Amino acid sequence: MLTERREAILKLLIQEYIATASPVGSGKLARGSGMRVSAATVRNEMADLETDGYITRPHTSAGGIPADKGYRHYVETLEGLAEPSAQVREAVRQKMTEAKDVELWAKLAATVLSQLVRNMAVVTYPRAGEVRVRNIQLVSVHDDLALVVLVLQETQVHQQMLSLTDPATADDLVEVGNRLNAHLGGKDRLEIAAMQAELSPLEGKVAEVVIGVLEAEEQERMGEQFVDGLSHILSKPELAEGERAVGLVEALEGRRLLKSLIASLTDGPVTVVIGGENEDEALRPFSVVISPYGVPGEFRGAVAAIGPTRMEYAGTMGTAQYMSSLLTDLFAEVFRR
The missing domain is CATH 3.30.450.40 (GAF domain)
Structure with a gap:
């Protein structure tokens, strides 16, 4: 959790870097922060921001450059978006x-x-419709290998081999397939992705295959x-x-x-x-x-x-x-x- 002062310094540094594309020094931040702090204090705060991964600096005396983590924090804390006039x-x-x-x-x-x-x-x-699951079938190929047969609502059929972490019988796979159809039938990629935490490890592996197929199909349709x-x-x-x-x-x-x-x-x-x-x-x-x-x-x-x-x-x-x-x-x- 960033302190209020560190948050203000990071925000100002990012805004300045966006505007200039040049590393931002502590002196400039001290003058622009409105917090009545010295450049030395800002340098200390910048050192902590660097340690925590929010900014990078080529060397100690150099100005700061936002890191991905800093930009992410900046985006997540935006107070509003700016639409065109x-x-x-x-x-x-x-x-x-x-x-x-x-x-x-x-x-x-x-x-x-x-x-x-x-x-x-x-x-x-735009393309009409959304890609949704109609039916999932798991066919036993070997104790540690299964064939995932995925039928989309438009009756398109996709097949993909799936390596199993733990051995599973044909009956086990039928049971897993039934549960997945009950949970995932009629759903699209985003809905399935949101449910992954609720699935068992094997169900989760099958869901990953399904998501990959749906994503590829979306790409074709886009x-x-x-x-x-x-x-x-x-x-x-x-x-x-x-x-x-x-x-x-x-x-x-x-x-x-x-x-x-x-x-x-x-x-x-x-x-x-x-x-x-x-x-x-x-x-x-x-x-x-x-x-x-x-x-x-x-x-x-x-x-x-x-x-x-x-x-x-x-x-x-x-x-x-x-x-x-x-x-x-x-x-x-x-x-x-």
Whole structure:
């Protein structure tokens, strides 16, 4: 738990670093904190923040740079999100509704979002329906090996081998399958993930297989991705060397980025994945702000902004959430015709 003073110093350091991309010194923090503390006191607090993993410093006398843990704390303690102004929101809505071809909405949304947040934006075209489990069957192959047969509600069948930690008979597997069908039947990936803590170890292993299949199926159904604003990423001083940007482009071309976005989706209106929290190594120099759009059971898509961890989080989160809400409204009219 951070003290009130340490919290204020961390917040100011992050805000200053977001604005300047330069390490922040204790003198600047002392002058800007409004707490009437000396630079020496701030240095001591910074040393504790570094020890606790909230910031990093090249050496003791250097300025501080936020670490992923510091950014995470900053995001979790934001007092509110910053949506675009009413004037901007109205202009964006008018621009979207004036587009004659609904297939242009997702592409236009990516362009608008990237311009508003000055980072890269990715928007997926919506696809009808959600991927849900219809039936799970476990077939004994060997004492320590089972075949998971997963039937989706659209009658698609997926099969995958599962190594068992402990030997299980065919009757054991039938019993586990029956319990899983009772608990997981009719549920989607997020609902199943939320229930994992309630499952036995074997049920949990099967659930992991099911979640993986559902995630892959979602990726296939999510369809085309529209990307804009790569030039914003390339203009950031953190990417001057270019190697990080190359990794991001490769992730885009290989659709690994789309897979990472889908894996990051939650039930919440907006999710932030910071630096090392990203599963894909190419995304670890970046933060991803993602907001799902759609109507449960009818259609689903995603809006995402990607930029360096030195991102203006409140504004980016608020803008992504606004764009997802707008796309939900627009596409709902089309899907319900």
